[in-house]
Amino acid sequence: MTTPRDTPASRRVRANGDGTVYQRKDSRWEAAGYVLAPGNTRKRIRVYGTTRKEALAKLTEKVAASNRGLPVPSAQGSVAAYLTYWLENVAVHHLRENTHTRYAACVDQYLTPGLGKKRLTKITAKDVRTWLNQLRTTCQCCARGIDADRDQPRCCAAGACCSKRLSPLTLTYIHSVLKSALEHAVREEEIPRNVARNVRTGTPRPRRFEPLTTDEARRLLTTAQGHRLHALFELALHTGLRKGELLGLHWKDLDLGSGTAAIRRTLQRTSAGGLTTLPTKTRASERRIALPTRCIQSLKHHHEQQQREREAAGTTWQHNGHVFTTPQGRPIDPTNLTRTFTTLLSKASLRRIRFHDLRHSTATLLLEQGVELVVIKELLGHAHIGVTATVYANPRELHQTGEKLQVARSWQHPGRAPSSCSLAA
Template identity: 55%
Template structure:
C-alpha cells in the first residue's frame, strides 16, 4: 500500500494532458491560507515544487499563487511588475489601452487558473465580429447638441451602425499581449500551460496596401517642391524612413559632404502626451544609409530657409537641432503631418495614402528596379530578411514574370551570340 501523506503535505496527481499537478495549502499575502497548485513534467518535479512553496509558507513567507486570481487582477499586476520594466513607454501605453478596451472587458472576470483555449477563442471571435463603434461607444460620446460643424452622433448612436471592425493585426496583437502575460505565469509555475498559444485566428491577413506608382510619386514630389513638407516627403520616399525616424532626425545626423545620414533616434509622443525621443524600433533600425543627390540638394535649400526662420525668433527658440520643425522651432506632431500629407496628395491630384505608404513605395519601386532584398532590408532597417520578403510579397509575381521572360530570352537566343570558348555548345538538359 502507498504511504498515506500527513495532513498539510498536499496532493499530487497526473493531468489528462500528461503533466503532473500538485496542490496544497499555503500562506498568501492577506494572511490567510489558500490552496495553491504547481505543475511539473514528472510526479517528483511537481511534488518538489509544492514542498518548496509549503516550506516558504511555514517560514511565514506569503506565496503569490492564488487559484482565485482573475485574469484582470493578474494582468494588472503583470503590467506593473513585469511589463513596465521591459517595454518602451509607447509600447506600454499601447498595452494598457488594449487591456482596458478589449482584454479586461472580455475575459477579465474569469479565473486565470480556469481559463481555457475555448474561452480565448470565443473572446477573440467576439472582438473580431463586433462593431467597435458600438462596443466602445465612440459615436455615443459625441455631443448631439454640438454646434454645426462640430462632431455630432452620425452612425451607431442614431441607429445607423457603421460596422467598424478591428483590423486582423489588432487581433494578433491582442493575443500576443495575453500570451506574453500567460507565458510569464507558466515560467513562475502559476499555470500549467499558456492557453493563448494554441488558439488559431484563421485568416488574419491585413488588407494589401497599394503603394504609389512611379507616376504618382513624381506628381507628389512636384506638388511639394520648395516646401518643408516636400523635403520630408522626398526623404521618406527615396530612403524609406519611418515617420518617427524622419521627425527625430537632427542636422548632426546628416553628413551632406559624405552623402550619408545616421538613424539614431525617433520622435514620438510619450504616454503623458509630451514629445519624447526614443531609440529606434530595433537594433537593426539604428543604421547609416546613403543620401540620394536629390535629397542633398533639397536639404541644403531647406537648411537655409530654416536658419532664416529661426534667426527671426532670436535666442528664445528651442535648440533641438531637428531637421524638421514648426515655425517656432518646436518638434512636428505626427498626426499634423498626416493631415498635411493628405492635403498634399489632393493638391497633387493622386489618391490619398498613409504617410507610412511612402516607405512601402520606396521598397516596391526598388524591387521593381531589380534591387536585391538584402540591400532593401538594410535600407529599411528590418531585423530579418523574411520580414522584407513577406511584406513585399505582392511584388514577386511581377518579378517572376520578368525572370521567366529573361529565361526565355536566354534559351531562345540565336547561335551567333554564343561565346567562343565553346561552353554554349553543351547540350541543355531536358526540363522534367
C-alpha cells in the same frame, strides 16, 4: 495477525510521500499530499472527489507533475487582477510607452470584460476560444455602448445594428496581448501552461497598401518644390525612412560631404512625456544609409533656409539640433506632419495615402528597378530579411511582367551603404 491484505481499502496505510486519502463527513473524499511549489519549496495541497478513486487520481496527477519538476500554481486571483499586475509591474518596463498604452487599452476594452472574472488558475483553452468567437461575431457599437454616447444614435441605440465587427488583424492583436500576459505568468510559475497558445486564430491577410507609382512620386516631389519641408519629402521617398526617424534626425547625424546619414533615434509623442526622443524601433533600425545626390542638394538648401528662419526668429528660436523643425526651431509634431502631407497630396491631385506608405513606395520602386532584396532590407532597417520578403515579395510591375527577383544570400559589400531610390526623370 492482521496483514495489509486483510485491512479494508479505505483504512490501508499508504507509503511515505503518497499522501493521505479519507472520506469527509459530507460524504466527499479528500486526498492531501506534498508537492513542489514556486521557490523550490514544498506545499501541502488538498483535492476532492465524489469517490475515493477520483480523489486519489487527482492527487496522483499533481504528484506526478511535481515529480517532473512542475510547481503547483500559486495564483489565486482573477485574470483581471493578474493583467493589472502585469501591465503595472512587468510590461511597463519592457515596452515602449505607446505600445504599453495600446496594450492597456486592449486589456481595458476586451480582455477584462471578457475574461477578467475567471480565476487565473482555472482558465482553459475553451474559455479563450469561446471568448474570441464571441468577439468575432459581436457588434462593437453594441458591446461597448459606443452608439449610446453619440448625440444622434444611428446603430444599436436606434434599433438598427451596424454590425461593426473587429477585423481579423485586431483579433490577432488582442490574442497576442493575452498570450504575452499568460506567458509571463508561466515564467513566474503562477500557472503551469499558457492555454492561449493552444488556441489558433488563423493567419489574417496582411494589410493592403497601394504604393505610389513612379509618375505619382515625381508629381508629389514636383508639387513639394518650394515647400519649407521639401527636403523631408525628398528624403522620405528616396530612403524610406520612418516618420519618427525623419523627425528625429539631427544635423550631426548627417555627413553631406560623404553623402551619408546615421539613423540613431526617433521622435514620437507619448501621453506622459509629450514629444520625446526615443531609441530606434529595433537594433537593426540603427543604421547608416547612403544619400542620393538629389537629397544632398535638398538638405543643403534646407540648411540655408533654416539659417534664414533662425535669423528671422531671433531670440525666440529654440535651438535643438534637429534637421526638420518649425519656423521657431521646435521639433515637428508627427501629427502636424501628417496634416501637412495630406494637404500636399490634395494639392498634387493624388489619392490619399498614409505617410508610412511613402516607405512602402520606396521599397516597391527599388524592387521594380531590380535592386536586390537584401539591399532594401539594410536600407529600411528591417531586423530580418523575412520581413522585407513577406511585405514586398510581389511588387506591382514585377508581378505584371513575370520577372524574377534575384535575392543575394550574403551582403557582399558590408562596408557599403545601401543605394537609395532613384526618381530622376
